[in-house]
Amino acid sequence: MRFRIDKLGVVIAALLAYGAFLAPFANFRANRIVPGEARSIIEALPAGLGAAFLAFAVVAVVLIVAKTPTLFRLVLGLVALLALAILIGLAAGHLTPPENTYARVSPASGFWLTSFAFALVTTDALARLKLSPLARVALLAAVAAAAAALLMSGVWDGLSILKEYGSRAETFWLEASRHVVLALGSLAAAVLVGLPLGILCHRVEALRAGVLNVLNIIQTIPSIALFGLLIAPLGWIALNVPGAAAIGIRGIGAAPAFVALFLYSLLPVVANTVVGLAGVPRDANDAARGIGMTDRQRLFGVELPLAFPVILTGIRIVLVQNIGLATIAALIGGGGFGVFVFQGIGQTAMDLVLLGAVPTVALAFAAAIVLDAATELSSNKPGRAA
Amino acid sequence: MKRLLPNLLRLAVLVILIAFLLQPMLFEPLLKPLVQANAPAVYNQGSLLSLTLSHLATVFTATLAATIVAVGLAILVTRPIGAEFLPLSRSLVNIGQTFPPVAVLALAVPAVGFGEKPTLIALFLYGLLPIFENAMTGLSTLPPAIVEAARGTGMTAWQRLIKVELPLALPVILAGIRLSVTISLATATIGSTVAAKTLGEVIIAGLQSNNLAFVLQGGLVVAVLAVLIYDAFSAVERVLSRRAGRV
Numbered sequence: 278m279r280f281r282i283d284k285l286g287v288v289i290a291a292l293l294a295y296g297a298f299l300a301p302f303a304n305f306r307a308n309r310i311v312p313g314e315a316r317s318i319i320e321a322l323p324a325g326l327g328a329a330f331l332a333f334a335v336v337a338v339v340l341i342v343a344k345t346p347t348l349f350r351l352v353l354g355l356v357a358l359l360a361l362a363i364l365i366g367l368a369a370g371h372l373t374p375p376e377n378t379y380a381r382v383s384p385a386s387g388f389w390l391t392s393f394a395f396a397l398v399t400t401d402a403l404a405r406l407k408l409s410p411l412a413r414v415a416l417l418a419a420v421a422a423a424a425a426a427l428l429m430s431g432v433w434d435g436l437s438i439l440k441e442y443g444s445r446a447e448t449f450w451l452e453a454s455r456h457v458v459l460a461l462g463s464l465a466a467a468v469l470v471g472l473p474l475g476i477l478c479h480r481v482e483a484l485r486a487g488v489l490n491v492l493n494i495i496q497t498i499p500s501i502a503l504f505g506l507l508i509a510p511l512g513w514i515a516l517n518v519p520g521a522a523a524i525g526i527r528g529i530g531a532a533p534a535f536v537a538l539f540l541y542s543l544l545p546v547v548a549n550t551v552v553g554l555a556g557v558p559r560d561a562n563d564a565a566r567g568i569g570m571t572d573r574q575r576l577f578g579v580e581l582p583l584a585f586p587v588i589l590t591g592i593r594i595v596l597v598q599n600i601g602l603a604t605i606a607a608l609i610g611g612g613g614f615g616v617f618v619f620q621g622i623g624q625t626a627m628d629l630v631l632l633g634a635v636p637t638v639a640l641a642f643a644a645a646i647v648l649d650a651a652t653e654l655s656s657n658k659p660g661r662a663a
Numbered sequence: 664m665k666r667l668l669p670n671l672l673r674l675a676v677l678v679i680l681i682a683f684l685l686q687p688m689l690f691e692p693l694l695k696p697l698v699q700a701n702a703p704a705v706y707n708q709g710s711l712l713s714l715t716l717s718h719l720a721t722v723f724t725a726t727l728a729a730t731i732v733a734v735g736l737a738i739l740v741t742r743p744i745g746a747e748f749l750p751l752s753r754s755l756v757n758i759g760q761t762f763p764p765v766a767v768l769a770l771a772v773p774a775v776g777f778g779e780k781p782t783l784i785a786l787f788l789y790g791l792l793p794i795f796e797n798a799m800t801g802l803s804t805l806p807p808a809i810v811e812a813a814r815g816t817g818m819t820a821w822q823r824l825i826k827v828e829l830p831l832a833l834p835v836i837l838a839g840i841r842l843s844v845t846i847s848l849a850t851a852t853i854g855s856t857v858a859a860k861t862l863g864e865v866i867i868a869g870l871q872s873n874n875l876a877f878v879l880q881g882g883l884v885v886a887v888l889a890v891l892i893y894d895a896f897s898a899v900e901r902v903l904s905r906r907a908g909r910v
Contacts, residue, residue, distance in 0.1 A: 285747050404750030497889035499852035502866045502882025509875050601763025608870060618769045622857060627773045634766035641761045
């Protein structure tokens with residue numbers, strides 16, 4: 278076999294070599310606020326393990342630069358990422374002096390760069406393999422299960438982010454559920470309102486431009502301002518509408534955040550419903566009319582099913598966007614993972630920021646994968662030509 | 664002149680915006696009803712004009728960087744030499760979009776410190792996807808007859824790119840930049856949570872002191888800027904695509 282060079286591989290290998298050999302692997306701090314001291318991979322790991330990983334990195338560099346089969350690269354990337362995940366946990370145990378509860382160990386640039394390089398190998402292999410939607414979701418589930426197993430096993434317990442978690446486990450799950458309720462609840466409300474509104478805009482042309490323009494303008498209002506502007510009207514409703522306060526409508530807190538997310542979600546839902554319905558082939562509609570379907574039957578039996586993939590794309594945009602925006606709810610007392618992010622920024626405690634940011638990114642990422650897969654599945658249904 | 668009325672409206676909005684930024688006190692009576700008796704109705708912790716200018720500068724810098732990288736990347740992966748980078752760049756740019764801006768901001772702080780830099784990084788990452796997607800579409804859907812003709816007249820690959828492909832793709836690329844700028848204008852306000860000088864400062868000051876007038880003026884200035892810039896881009900695109908014959 279001839280040795281051929283993978284151009285992309287050269288770039289990734291350079292990154293990997295720098296991350297593994299030159300950059301520090303872990304950061305050690307005497308307590309959670311002081312600046313850290315860098316530790317190389319040899320210092321950070323118990324006897325021999327660091328050297329073993331460096332040897333593995335050398336082999337990996339060669340394998341990545343060479344044109345190796347795509348499936349092989351995928352396995353290499355995944356195995357390396359798993360190994361790194363376990364090693365950083367071991368490093369935390371190794372670096373923390375026994376009986377010391379103040380010391381913090383966190384991953385440093387070398388760990389992140391090495392992981393990033395292997396994540397690139399994995400991502401590139403996945404993009405080339407063009408896995409089926411179900412296979413992608415299965416892989417996501419496997420990765421999530423592996424992460425859960427690592428969390429349960431206690432390998433990561435010595436890491437600073439889990440120490441932050443340890444001291445506020447209860448709040449964490451409370452904020453997590455608030456975050457999910459905010460993101461999903463506002464999405465559900467937006468679909469309930471946006472779908473009929475989109476259908477209406479499709480049917481009544483006079484309405485279309487006006488509604489879409491208003492929704493477009495709402496999108497230009499910065500999220501923190503919209504959250505703030507809703508405080509006053511909702512506070513007024515809570516005071517003056519009987520029963521409103523009883524169901525949790527208040528000026529500050531989750532209610533304005535929910536309404537703001539709902540307003541932002543409307544545009545993608547309505548716009549995609551309109552585009553989806555407009556894209557229904559005229560023949561399909563004519564045929565439906567020809568066999569004597571009523572307007573209602575045509576809508577539910579023909580138009581909506583055909584427009585479904587486009588509507589689903591809108592829902593994917595909304596969900597990923599909402600999961601991210603829900604972090605801002607914390608600024609107006611609405612809870613969610615943003616609580617940890619902003620507390621962390623305030624205390625310049627980056628581990629606390631990570632405790633809020635990592636689950637948010639993971640959630641958004643998982644939502645994108647699942648909904649992309651769903652969109653692809655729904656548009657590949659047999660009998661659909663376009 | 665069907666466009667006369669909307670254009671007059673835009674001009675009026677622009678004049679009001681400039682008047683507000685230069686002489687905010689003129690608008691005090693309008694904002695007064697929104698605050699409690701003795702609270703200030705117009706932002707008084709700094710100049711609105713300088714905040715607006717630094718807001719625009721931040722967005723401009725981030726978008727410029729995102730445009731250079733995204734268009735460069737799109738050119739690279741649409742040439743035969745860079746085809747190997749196509750799948751990965753596509754996934755990466757897509758993944759960049761799933762990172763919430765607050766998370767990017769917060770994670771960038773330990774690396775680059777508080778201030779403008781984390782905001783620039785977040786806006787840059789966020790701006791990439793729309794520009795890259797559009798540049799890819801623009802460069803890969805050129806009319807084959809024109810590209811063939813350019814080849815036939817003996818143009819080198821570089822000449823074809825500069826004289827034919829990029830000018831033809833320009834309206835589509837501009838549409839991507841327009842989307843990216845509109846998103847960035849709103850997202851930049853979040854940068855003020857990590858001490859960037861943007862209009863977010865006005866909004867956050869309003870949230871902290873429960874001053875609705877501050878929140879409203881900060882939010883409105885950003886929204887008006889976004890609408891005006893969006894319209895300006897659309898107008899330029901129309902002119903360019905008429906020239907490129909794409910319409």
